[in-house]
Amino acid sequence: MTAASHRIDTDTLRRGACPSLAAPMQTGDGLLVRLRPVAPALTADDLLALAGLARETGNGLIEITARGNIQLRGLTGASVPRLAQGLAAAGIVPQTGVAIETPAxxxxxxxxxxxxxxxxxxxxxxxxxxxxxxxxxxxxxxxxxxxxxxxxxxxxxxxxxxxxxxxxxxxxxxxxxxxxxxxxxxxxxxxxxxxxxxxxxxxxxxxxxxxxxxxxxxxxxxxxxxxxxxxxxxxxxxxxxxxxxxxxxxxxxxxxxxxxxxxxxxxxxxxSGLRHPIGKHDIGGHPVLGVAPAYGQVHADRLAALIQGLSACGATEFRLAPHRTLLVRGLSEEGLVAAQEAAEREGFWCTDQAPGRSVSICAGAAGCASASFDTHAAADALVAHAAGLLDGSVDVHISGCPKGCAHPARAAVTLCGTAGGVGLVMNGKASDPALAAVPAEGFMPAIRRLGAFLRNRRAESETAKTLLDRTAPDTIVSAYQGHP
Missing domain, CATH: 3.30.413 (Sulfite Reductase Hemoprotein; domain 1)
Structure with a gap:
């Protein structure tokens, strides 16, 4: 495929359609391309090729989405055709047409x-x-x-x-x-x-x-x-x-x-039987390890290091899965332990107890010009000071701006970048009016206050959903803003 033959539909460089090679999405850090390979299993060479293309044609940021797709960020109109050429050369064929999804x-x-x-x-x-x-x-x-x-x-x-x-x-x-x-x-x-x-x-x-x-x-x-x-x-x-x-x-x-x-x-x-894909699974007597980049995003260099490390542990096959997960096959029981250590060294989650897996976040100010604060730092603050919200019983969304790219649906708790600071939205979308906002520089103290308030109020063995359901929104707002 030549650059001339790969034409970009400039009318679809917008939100509202799924971003693809033919119709990338304009975001704050350039164009975004989402793809799902036709092949259900990827090799180490496939993923190393994707990492190389992310560096060469974009800003190096790679995301695994909540539905198990791959996203490359920071592309330009000139680099998208080069990405298409590179994918074709690597033998990676993206699916086209209606998204029909099956378990990994x-x-x-x-x-x-x-x-x-x-x-x-x-x-x-x-x-x-x-x-x-x-x-x-x-x-x-x-x-x-x-x-x-x-x-x-x-x-x-x-x-x-x-x-x-x-x-x-x-x-x-x-x-x-x-x-x-x-x-x-x-x-x-x-x-x-x-x-x-x-x-x-x-x-x-x-x-x-x-x-x-x-x-x-x-x-x-x-x-x-x-x-x-x-x-x-x-x-x-x-x-x-x-x-x-x-x-x-x-x-x-x-x-x-x-x-x-x-x-x-x-x-x-x-x-019944529903399991999170992160962590160890026994599939027909063979171990499968689910690993995930922290909050779904990783730089190409880290991904390449992970794949090389996992391959050295015996991994032979990789499958994209929902909840921003990569499933690793081919490991022995001994290799599984080494693979978990390799994943942790590169900053990947490999246990279903990782509290951050319950948070949906966008690229944030580090990777998107539309974002007004560091969403990754905010997620880390939630994990450190308000982990009780992250037991999986509710959706928690951190959005750098009101577009809400990472979680378009409603969430029990949304923290969103606005003109007035980091807004708090309860049971709504990032685009909904915030109940309260704190300046970006005051966000960390706000999270510490909110976490302490919820810990003091929480009953033994109570889920985050039950706690939020019985707590009046105005008391949560008071804790977030620091009002007595």
Whole structure:
């Protein structure tokens, strides 16, 4: 690929579309390119090539995103074509089209219900053939289960494998994670792609900005062009059949379910066994180590040093995973210990107890001209003085500016750079009005006050969510600002 043949769509150098080689995003530190390699596994040479390209074409900063993508920062209009050339030369092919995500260990985890990869490939081909115009950030999850399932991954459309009557069926749902998504139907494997395409077509019919939350689920279920596997009323029920043939779609809590009985029990089942990818995992008797750059960001030199160190420990394969994690395979039990030490030396997290893993942060003032304070230092302050907020029960977001790039959704606690200092937003987005603000130079004392207040108020074994739910926002604001 030549620089001339790789044209950048300058109309999409903006927020609102997923940044890619063809449409990089303009940020405060230059252009940002996000990519997900087609290959599910990367070699050491692949990652070393990515590190080299990050240095040569950008500012050297590399990020692993919450959804397991790679981001390179600080590029220019002239350097993006060189990045494309370098990726092609290294044999790294980025995915294009609608994002269809599967667990990182699909096909190699013996505990999974089904290998999600063939279903995802078939769905990807069907969407490409349909030629529909869909929302740029539309996300589809195909989850076969396993040790590192996608149960907590929010998507516009979900297909979740379920064991039923010694076979595998697929639950089709929209607009949420595996617990909160609204069920459309439970489908036989041979109908899952067609059923999903009916949902995709419904999105396209609404318009190019439509997302899963915009869909009318009862209408979708009624319009499926075939009968779902569904569920039937319990014997002796006077409710009658859900629909002709006794099929129930969307699933009803009153039915005898292919899932565990009752809607609440089903939700509990959806969440059971969910594990964070950071740390050690046993996959079919073989160790897998999940490592993560602190707060998802690392300089290319550090990444290269990590990969060289892990390779010396016996690592043979690397897989990108959600929660900003890199999964390392090929290690022996002895090599695993050495690999953990190598990761820690380079500043990577390799235990699921690392409190900073619960914080979403952007590049901050060190890497983005739009940011008004050092988000990494702020995250370190939270870990040191208010770690009780970081038990994973709530989302905590630190944003250098109101754009909220690292966590566009609402969070229980958001600390955001504003014209008036570092603002505190409760149960909102970075763009929402702050309840209070402190000058950037007074931020560290504010975090110490907030941490002390929460520690003194917290009951034994109480989660951060419960603590925040029972604490009036104005008392939190007073602690943050230092008012008596």
């Amino acid at each position: 260990l699909s096909g190699i985890d013996p505990s999974e219900i089904a290998d999600a990869t063939p279903m995802a490939d078939a769905l990807r081909a069907a969407i490409a053939a349909a030629g529909l115009t869909l929302a740029p950030k539309l996300a589809i999850v195909v989850d076969g289960g396993g040790v590192l399932s996608f149960a907590d991954m929010v998507a516009d459309i979900r297909l979740d494998a379920i064991e039923a009557n010694e076979s595998v069926v697929w639950r089709l749902a929209v607009g949420g994670d595996r617990e909160t998504a609204r069920s459309v139907a439970v489908l036989a494997a041979e109908s899952a792609v067609d059923g999903t395409m009916a949902v995709v077509a419904a999105l396209a019919a609404i318009g190019p900005a439509a997302r899963g939350r915009d869909l009318d689920v009862p209408a979708l279920a009624a319009d499926l062009p075939f009968s779902p596997v569904g569920r039937r009323w319990p014997e002796g029920s006077d409710e009658g059949a859900c629909s002709p043939g006794g099929v129930c779609a969307p699933p009803s809590s009153r039915c005898r379910d292919l899932l565990p009985e009752g809607e609440q029990e089903a939700k509990s089942w959806f969440k």
